[in-house]
Amino acid sequence: MTPELDTETRAAPNYDDQFDAIVVGAGLAGSAAALTMASRGLEVLIVERGSSPGAKNVFGGVLYTPTIRELTEFDDAPLERYVAERRFSMLSRDDETAVSLRPGEWHREPHNDSYTVLRGEFDEWFAEQAVEAGATLVTETTVTGLVRERGRIVGVETDRPDGTIRAPYVVLAEGGNSLVSEGANLKPTESRENVAVAVKEVLEFPDREGVIEDRFRLVDDAGVSYHYFGEGAVGDAFGGGFIYTNEETVSVGVAYRIEDAVAADQSPEETLNAFKTHPAVAPLVRDARTVEYSAKTIPEGGAESVPDLVHDGGVIVGDAAGLVLNNGVHLEGTNMAVESGYHAARAIARAADRGRTDAAALRAYPEALEQSFVVQNLERYAWLMDAVEADRDLLFEELPRAFADAGTEYFRMDRQPKEVHADDAKDVVLDALGGWTGAAKLALRYRKVVT
Amino acid sequence: MSADSPTQQIENDSLEDRLYTVRYDDPGDSHLDVKVPEVCAECETNDCVKVCPANVWREGEDGVPQIAYENCLECSSCRFACGYDNVVWEYPKTGGGMTFKHG
Ligand SMILES: Cc1cc2nc3c(=O)[nH]c(=O)nc-3n(C[C@H](O)[C@H](O)[C@H](O)COP(=O)(O)OP(=O)(O)OC[C@H]3O[C@@H](n4cnc5c(N)ncnc54)[C@H](O)[C@@H]3O)c2cc1C
Ligand code: SF4
Ligand code: SF4
Numbered sequence: 001m002t003p004e005l006d007t008e009t010r011a012a013p014n015y016d017d018q019f020d021a022i023v024v025g026a027g028l029a030g031s032a033a034a035l036t037m038a039s040r041g042l043e044v045l046i047v048e049r050g051s052s053p054g055a056k057n058v059f060g061g062v063l064y065t066p067t068i069r070e071l072t073e074f075d076d077a078p079l080e081r082y083v084a085e086r087r088f089s090m091l092s093r094d095d096e097t098a099v100s101l102r103p104g105e106w107h108r109e110p111h112n113d114s115y116t117v118l119r120g121e122f123d124e125w126f127a128e129q130a131v132e133a134g135a136t137l138v139t140e141t142t143v144t145g146l147v148r149e150r151g152r153i154v155g156v157e158t159d160r161p162d163g164t165i166r167a168p169y170v171v172l173a174e175g176g177n178s179l180v181s182e183g184a185n186l187k188p189t190e191s192r193e194n195v196a197v198a199v200k201e202v203l204e205f206p207d208r209e210g211v212i213e214d215r216f217r218l219v220d221d222a223g224v225s226y227h228y229f230g231e232g233a234v235g236d237a238f239g240g241g242f243i244y245t246n247e248e249t250v251s252v253g254v255a256y257r258i259e260d261a262v263a264a265d266q267s268p269e270e271t272l273n274a275f276k277t278h279p280a281v282a283p284l285v286r287d288a289r290t291v292e293y294s295a296k297t298i299p300e301g302g303a304e305s306v307p308d309l310v311h312d313g314g315v316i317v318g319d320a321a322g323l324v325l326n327n328g329v330h331l332e333g334t335n336m337a338v339e340s341g342y343h344a345a346r347a348i349a350r351a352a353d354r355g356r357t358d359a360a361a362l363r364a365y366p367e368a369l370e371q372s373f374v375v376q377n378l379e380r381y382a383w384l385m386d387a388v389e390a391d392r393d394l395l396f397e398e399l400p401r402a403f404a405d406a407g408t409e410y411f412r413m414d415r416q417p418k419e420v421h422a423d424d425a426k427d428v429v430l431d432a433l434g435g436w437t438g439a440a441k442l443a444l445r446y447r448k449v450v451t
Numbered sequence: 452m453s454a455d456s457p458t459q460q461i462e463n464d465s466l467e468d469r470l471y472t473v474r475y476d477d478p479g480d481s482h483l484d485v486k487v488p489e490v491c492a493e494c495e496t497n498d499c500v501k502v503c504p505a506n507v508w509r510e511g512e513d514g515v516p517q518i519a520y521e522n523c524l525e526c527s528s529c530r531f532a533c534g535y536d537n538v539v540w541e542y543p544k545t546g547g548g549m550t551f552k553h554g
Contacts, residue, residue: 051546056525058554119554140546159544177527179542190531197528199504201469202553249553258532262498268528269504273463282461292553293469295504295526 013154014166019045019136021169021348022156024143024180026053026127028334029318030173032341033348034130035071040349044135045165046127047158049142054123057175058200058294060242060251062225063122064335065113067342072129078121080246081223082111085216088329089280091232091241092397095404096280107222116223116244116251118202146170146184146314152357153184153313168357169313169348173341176299176319186316187307192258194301196239196326199268200253202246203288215284216245229328230400232278234271235264238392240328241275243284252276252285255298255331268295298333300326303378309369310362315344323374327381328388336374343368380448387445394432394442402432466506470522478547481520483507483529484539491515494535502532524549 021037023030026048034044050056062083068074084106089098106112131137147155147164155166172181176195181187205211216224223245233241239256254272261268276285298319299305305322309315317323318337325332347365351357369375388395410425433439485491492514499508505522508529525548530540542548 049542049546051550054554055550056548058551120551121554123554142542142545159542177525177530177540179540189536192531192534195528195531197502197504197526197532258502258528261528262496262501262532262534264501267501267504269466269469273461276463277461286461290464290469290472292472292551293464293524294473294551294554295524295528297527297531 013149013152013168015154015168016166019043019165019167020352021045021171022047022165022167023135023171023173024156025049025173025175025320026130026137026139027057027123027173027175027318027337028126029320029337029341030171031123031126031130032067032071032338033171033173033317033345034127034135035133036342036345037349038130038133038135040345042349042352044130045167046130046135046137047141047143047156047165048127048137048139051140052120052124053127053137053139054120057119057123058296059119059334060200060244060253060331061116061119061334062114062244063117064332065110065115066335067338068126069110069113071338071342072126076125078117078125079221080116080118081218081221082106083114083116083225084111084218084222085224087224087226089226089228090400090403091228091230091278091280092401092404093232094279095401095408096232096278097400097403097407114225116225116246118246118249143174143180146180148184151312153311156180168352169315171341171344171348172314172316172320173318173337174320176297176322176324178316178320181307181316181320186311186314187320187322190299190301190305190322192262194299194305195258196255196298196300197258197261197268197295198253198255198298199272199293199295200251201272201290201294202292203250203252203285204248204291205250205288208287212245212248212250218245221247226284227331228275228281230396232280232400233275234260235266235274236393236397237261237264237271238389238396241281242331243281249291250285250288252281257300258297298326299324303375303382306375306378309344309366310347310359312359313357315348315362315365317341317344323378325377325381327384330377330381332377339372339374340365340369343372383448384446391442391445398432399429402429470505473524474550474552475521476547476550477521478543478545481518482541482543482548483518483520483523485515485518486537486539488515490535490537494537496534498532498534499529499538502528504528
């Protein structure tokens with residue numbers, strides 16, 4: 001038995017001395033961390049399992065770029081379109097009721113820092129920025145576990161021959177399917193109520209010049225982000241559908257809780273088909289060729305699911321740390337991934353200056369994150385998932401139908417005066433809400449989403 | 452509202468055609484398995500089958516699912532879906548498995 005020594009006097013762990021830090025995964029969080037550390041003079045190794053960064057990755061999606069813009073020569077980034085319109089749409093079985101936002105400001109730089117991208121191209125570019133800053137990237141290599149000495153993380157095991165690599169700091173940026181973090185008992189496996197299954201298609205419109213601009217009312221590199229809720233999007237599941245415009249293609253998909261997917265009478269693929277066939281959606285996606293079909297999970301446990309972010313010799317960032325905001329109105333993970341990678345990297349650089357690797361020396365990372373929009377937003381909306389869960393039938397089925405019916409009543413063209421139609425419309429909605437008291441309670445419950 | 456508002460014909464590709472859009476490098480053996488076959492034999496929900504967007508998991512005759520691992524899109528849903536924590540889920544070796552071109 002060796003006597004317990006305290007951290008400072010214990011013999012230094014055996015590192016290979018080639019790298020200061022190893023980053024597991026070249027996604028958004030990993031490349032942000034690697035780029036930030038390399039720019040501060042650390043020797044960084046990024047280990048990515050795909051044949052190139054992005055090769056295994058998929059999202060909706062809209063990339064939110066306030067931090068990436070700061071970290072890179074952003075003008076060179078492979079962006080598809082900037083988001084000029086956001087549309088939120090409630091679908092009942094064959095009705096649509098929608099709200100659309102097209103602020104003039106979004107047409108001007110920096111376009112509200114919201115751009116559609118395709119991850120294959122974007123992640124590869126972003127990792128290249130880290131390499132240009134001095135980081136080393138290895139691909140087609142999977143991290144299979146952590147190397148630990150007396151509890152401290154001192155390196156990673158990979159599936160390469162002689163694949164053990166040691167370094168003082170390990171950044172776990174492995175995404176939501178966090179096998180390494182879970183295998184090392186740094187976090188539990190998320191329960192299926194807190195994980196969504198998502199399926200997506202990328203569609204192309206052969207020989208139809210200008211079809212995307214025409215269907216979505218776009219000029220130049222303007223694009224749209226459409227979100228759909230309700231029965232017509234994902235049945236009675238908790239989740240939604242989406243359409244995003246890329247430069248030459250359209251992304252369409254659905255995402256909903258696995259808990260609901262296993263209870264549903266249709267597979268995720270069939271849910272996607274049904275969504276695409278909805279009368280309000282079909283005209284936007286018809287006559288297309290599927291150039292890619294993909295699937296992935298989204299961790300959506302919110303603030304309560306975020307594990308301890310720092311350990312002796314290691315940090316967890318991005319989706320691996322559950323840093324995704326998905327509350328219906330917002331689906332944001334890209335900005336949180338980048339922000340967390342950036343703050344973790346800064347904390348590591350400062351700890352390295354002081355020759356420290358212990359968790360206490362890395363606490364600057366969770367502290368910075370708590371001060372940032374990441375934790376503030378997650379906590380702000382923590383209550384929402386529970387509220388929505390309690391009201392799900394009302395929100396996803398009864399209300400969409402009531403709004404559509406109310407709209408139909410309100411605009412009804414017959415020989416009755418408008419007042420009668422307005423009253424009928426009001427009645428339909430109030431019926432669904434349980435009268436004025438029900439409406440007032442509901443408004444009170446959800447006011448924080450928009451205020 | 453009327454149940455028969457005009458729907459535009461949407462030609463959805465078959466799952467087979469959809470999976471053809473994704474490049475696949477066979478790592479040689481399955482990265483998926485079940486931990487204890489008897490648990491599957493007892494399991495009546497088959498949530499792995501229901502959640503899978505790529506028809507990898509299929510109901511087997513003895514109640515233990517068949518696994519067509521080469522269809523796998525590596526989404527990880529089955530791992531979370533199984534209520535008995537009975538799915539063995541590893542990454543395909545050295546970068547094998549599927550590659551998305553677009554993402
Ligand atoms: C369908 C869908 C739609 C979404 N839409 C949006 C959206 O519109 N806007 C938005 O902001 N967010 C969206 N998100 C969320 C967003 O995509 C994620 O939050 C973000 O990608 C997280 O980045 P990350 O770097 O943490 O993880 P990832 O992007 O998942 O990157 C993890 C990386 O690690 C690699 N890796 C994993 N394990 C290992 C290992 N053991 N060894 C080596 N490499 C490994 C992976 O190959 C991958 O490159 C969406 C997600 C999904 C699934
Ligand atoms: S859900 Fe789990 S236990 Fe049931 S058949 Fe699938 S893998 Fe086996
Ligand atoms: S990871 Fe996804 S695609 Fe692969 S078997 Fe599991 S559910 Fe199916």
